[in-house]
Amino acid sequence: MMIPDKARRLLRPVPEEAIFHGTDPEDPRFGNLLTPIDEIPTSASIVAVIIGIPQHIGVERNGGRPGAEDAPRVIRSAYTKLATSAVEHAIRSDQLVLCDAGDIDTTGKTLEQIHDEQHDVVSSLLHAGCIPILLGGGHDTAWPTIRAMNYVGEPFGVINIDAHADVRSLLDDVRSHSGSPFRQMLTEPTTFLAPASFIEFGLQQSSVSRAHLDYIAQHGMHTFMLDHIRERGMHTAWGDALMLATQTARKLYVSLDMDAVASAYAPGVSAPSAAGFTPEEVLHCVRAAAAHHALCAFDIVEVNPRYDVDGRTGKLAGLVIAEVIAGLADRL
Numbered sequence: 182m183m184i185p186d187k188a189r190r191l192l193r194p195v196p197e198e199a200i201f202h203g204t205d206p207e208d209p210r211f212g213n214l215l216t217p218i219d220e221i222p223t224s225a226s227i228v229a230v231i232i233g234i235p236q237h238i239g240v241e242r243n244g245g246r247p248g249a250e251d252a253p254r255v256i257r258s259a260y261t262k263l264a265t266s267a268v269e270h271a272i273r274s275d276q277l278v279l280c281d282a283g284d285i286d287t288t289g290k291t292l293e294q295i296h297d298e299q300h301d302v303v304s305s306l307l308h309a310g311c312i313p314i315l316l317g318g319g320h321d322t323a324w325p326t327i328r329a330m331n332y333v334g335e336p337f338g339v340i341n342i343d344a345h346a347d348v349r350s351l352l353d354d355v356r357s358h359s360g361s362p363f364r365q366m367l368t369e370p371t372t373f374l375a376p377a378s379f380i381e382f383g384l385q386q387s388s389v390s391r392a393h394l395d396y397i398a399q400h401g402m403h404t405f406m407l408d409h410i411r412e413r414g415m416h417t418a419w420g421d422a423l424m425l426a427t428q429t430a431r432k433l434y435v436s437l438d439m440d441a442v443a444s445a446y447a448p449g450v451s452a453p454s455a456a457g458f459t460p461e462e463v464l465h466c467v468r469a470a471a472a473h474h475a476l477c478a479f480d481i482v483e484v485n486p487r488y489d490v491d492g493r494t495g496k497l498a499g500l501v502i503a504e505v506i507a508g509l510a511d512r513l
Contacts, residue, residue: 184218184230184282185305191298192232192283199254200281201261211503212261214272216280225278227509228311231502233257233284234299237451238292239321240483242358243349245451248487252498253284253316255486259499267503271510279506292357296325304329307477314505317482319359319451320347323436326478327366330434331373338378338426338475339366342466343438344385344407344454346393359451359483367400375430377401380422382466383410383441385456407456415462423473433475437467438483439498447497449489460497464504471508479505 203210221228233253241247271277285302287295299315303326306313315322323341330337341347341363348367349360357365363381366374379402384394386406397404403425410418427433440450443457458466470476484498 185309188302188305191302193286194283195281199257209265210261211263211265214265214279216278218280218282221278221280222275224275226276228278229314229509230306230311231281231314233316234318234322235284236287236295237319239359240319240451242352243360248485249319249451249483251486252484255495256316256498259495260502263499263503267507268510271513276513277510300325300328304332307333313478315480317480320438320482321357321359321362322480322482323362324357324365334373335432336373336375336430337432338375338430340380340382340422340426340435342382342441344388344440344457346381346384346389348393348396378426378430380426382422383407383458419466419469427475432477434478435470437481440483447494449485449494451483451485467501468504468508471505472511
């Protein structure tokens with residue numbers, strides 16, 4: 182399985198010093214298990230490709246606080262330091278390959294240019310059978326990934342783990358932003374989004390308007406409010422969300438906005454919420470999603486290192502990536 186040349190041309194390689202490499206052969210870290218982009222074995226069953234999107238233009242357009250452009254660097258530093266007992270067997274056998282292909286080069290570009298290049302990279306990876314794991318960036322990152330899912334042309338479902346619905350209108354009717362990706366998805370005239378397969382998971386009454394909740398319902402989609410999830414139990418609610426998102430879809434894209442996590446655990450985000458999920462809850466969600474055969478794309482967005490406290494949000498984001506990889510290993 183090869184990463185297409187088209188994707189490589191649009192990516193800026195990660196500096197070697199940005200990846201942690203452990204020195205104890207009996208205690209390898211994720212940084213030790215990364216496969217170079219040119220050495221992916223053709224025998225691999227699953228190839229996960231990490232891509233950074235270092236920009237916060239869409240956050241600023243939406244009135245949020247800037248800083249998410251620094252997130253890919255911080256998340257890489259965190260996840261590559263983690264121990265690998267949950268995945269080492271799968272990676273050492275070449276059944277599961279983890280590759281960090283670098284960042285979209287965002288320097289001096291408009292948000293629309295960045296989105297177009299992200300679409301080209303993600304669609305080429307999906308066509309090649311790889312699983313892109315995207316490190317945002319603002320939540321506008323979701324829109325080019327959705328466009329890529331449409332381009333591939335198979336029925337898909339989407340779960341947005343978020344305190345906010347992100348179905349706001351475009352600015353001036355044309356400019357996307359971090360609060361608009363799922364409105365763009367729901368209004369796309371030509372779409373492979375499967376019926377009733379979009380799930381908003383973790384929305385908070387204090388963070389979403391009645392008009393936006395009605396908008397989602399009018400399109401035949403589903404909302405799982407945080408208080409209702411608490412009543413039903415996290416495992417039951419997440420199982421129901423996965424079922425709804427995949428019952429008529431062959432593919433699944435999961436997007437995690439880190440402001441879905443309570444700010445006590447994740448203060449370094451673009452729009453913090455005092456209430457929200459615990460780390461254990463969100464880690465359960467992402468691992469179960471990655472273990473599902475339908476998952477073909479994942480992103481983590483809105484991490485804002487400029488407002489972090491003791492690196493706790495970056496460390497949790499690193500754990501999220503590790504659990505996604507562990508979920509992929511659970512398939513084997």
